[in-house]
Every structure is written in structure tokens, then in C-alpha cells.
Amino acid sequence: MGGVTDAFRALADPTRRTILDELTARDGQTLFELCARLASNHDLASSRQAISQHLDVLESVGLVRTRREGRYKFHEIDTAPLEPIVERWLRRPGSDPGGTGETG
Amino acid sequence: MGGVTDAFRALADPTRRTILDELTARDGQTLFELCARLASNHDLASSRQAISQHLDVLESVGLVRTRREGRYKFHEIDTAPLEPIVERWLRRPGSDPGGTGETG
DNA sequence: TTGAAATGCAAGTGAATGCTTGCCTATTGT
DNA sequence: ACAATAGGCAAGCATTCACTTGCATTTCAA
Secondary structure (H helix, E strand, O other): OOOOOHHHHHHOOHHHHHHHHHHHHOEEOOHHHHHHHHHHOOOOOOOHHHHHHHHHHHHHOOEEEEEOOOOOOEEEEOHHHHHHHHHHOOOOOOOOOOOOOOOO | OOOOHHHHHHHOHHHHHHHHHHHHHHOOOOHHHHHHHHHHOOOOOOOHHHHHHHHHHHHOOOEEEEEEEEEEEEEEEEOOOOOHHHHHHHOOOOOOOOOOOOOO
């Protein structure tokens, strides 16, 4: 699961979207907290390793930041990468911006 | 390529994003027009069939609408499905919206 | 220090994905 | 009618993806 390089691909998976939902409802959760709350609040019964790998993906694209304290690792959502995503196509047509945009 | 059911997955592919870029710059293109302009304006050398399949995906999730005239089929971008995508996580935290949102 | 708790690492597997290949249908122009 | 144009359908292939499995590492409590 290491090939995901941009926020678009990161958002393609429903489990990762639900993780962002959970972090929006309660930010700064640990991996175990997330596993428990995803199961009870979202009927999502993924394994710990699966959720951990999803968090790695979300962190690699900047949608989640982590903060380590002892043996705990807290995960915080960062919505900054979300803003340019949709605005890319909401610009008024007719004004050719020139090149190929950015990401490809 | 028929398994893509939601706009998130449709946006996961770079080629599909470039197609939306092209339709933003010049709406209502045919398949052949798109192939030519994607090659010249975006250095994207995908085959006609590949682009056609991508357009099928974009249409199936509502990001592209088509209009048939004789042997031509014009493709128009529809940004309506883009709006709720990001706002899903831009809501202020603390206000638990209740269920699991919608898409999953 | 010993064990439990929280997390990390990595190989393997089945399914989905993007693309190609090859042929077919429909419409237009001469 | 005939060829050319624009597009459609479907099978096959290589890659990527999400997940599992199994074990290792780090931290804390008793």
C-alpha cells in the first residue's frame, strides 16, 4: 500500500474517508481508539494493521499529522490539502490557465 | 473498469483529472477532440479506448454529461458532484453529525 | 526485570484497476 | 453503394491495492 502519492488517491478508499470522518468528530485519537470507534460508530470492522496502513497513507499525503507521546501516537486531521482539490475544476471556464495545472 | 461507483474513486486517476482539466478549458468536446487535445496540451498519449473508458467512468459518477448528435458525442463537465466532497471534512469539529455521513 | 500494552515492519494473497487488442456498429459524404 | 469517420463492446494482461499473517520493537506498570 505504498504507491499512494497524492490526496486524490488517498481519498479513493471508503475506509480512509471514514477514518477522516472519525477524526473530524474526535481529533487526536490513537490507533487503538480509532479501531474501537470505527467499529462501534461506523460499523467498520477492519483490523488494526489495516487501519494502521490507512493512517500511513493519509499521513504520507498530509491529510493526517501525528504526534508521539511515549508509546502513544496521536493522529490529527489536516484539511489543508483538501482545499485546492475541488477548486481546480470550479474555476470559470474560458480562462485558459496555461499549462497542465499541477498534479497531473 | 466498471467498478468505480463514486466520485472519489473517479478522481483517483490522473488521466481522468486531466480530462476534467481539458473539459474545463473547453467544454463539450468529442472523444476524438479530447484525444487530440490531451496529447498536444497535456502531453498525455493515451489511446482512444483508454480515454473512452475514462469518460465512461466520469459519466457513471455524474462528473461528465453526454449529448449525442448524429455520429458525434459531446462531453460536458458537471461539477455538481464535486461540491459535497471536500465540505464533508471542512465542517467545524465538535458537532457530531450523527451517523456515518453518507457514502461510506 | 518481567510482562503487557501500543505500535511497527514485511512478505504474501485475492481482487480491482488501467490499458491494450481486436472486432463490431452507426453515421456521414461522395 | 461504398468508403471513411466517430464511436462501442469485450476479452486478456500486468500492475496496483487493500488486507491478512506473523513476528519484532518500544514503552509503561508492577
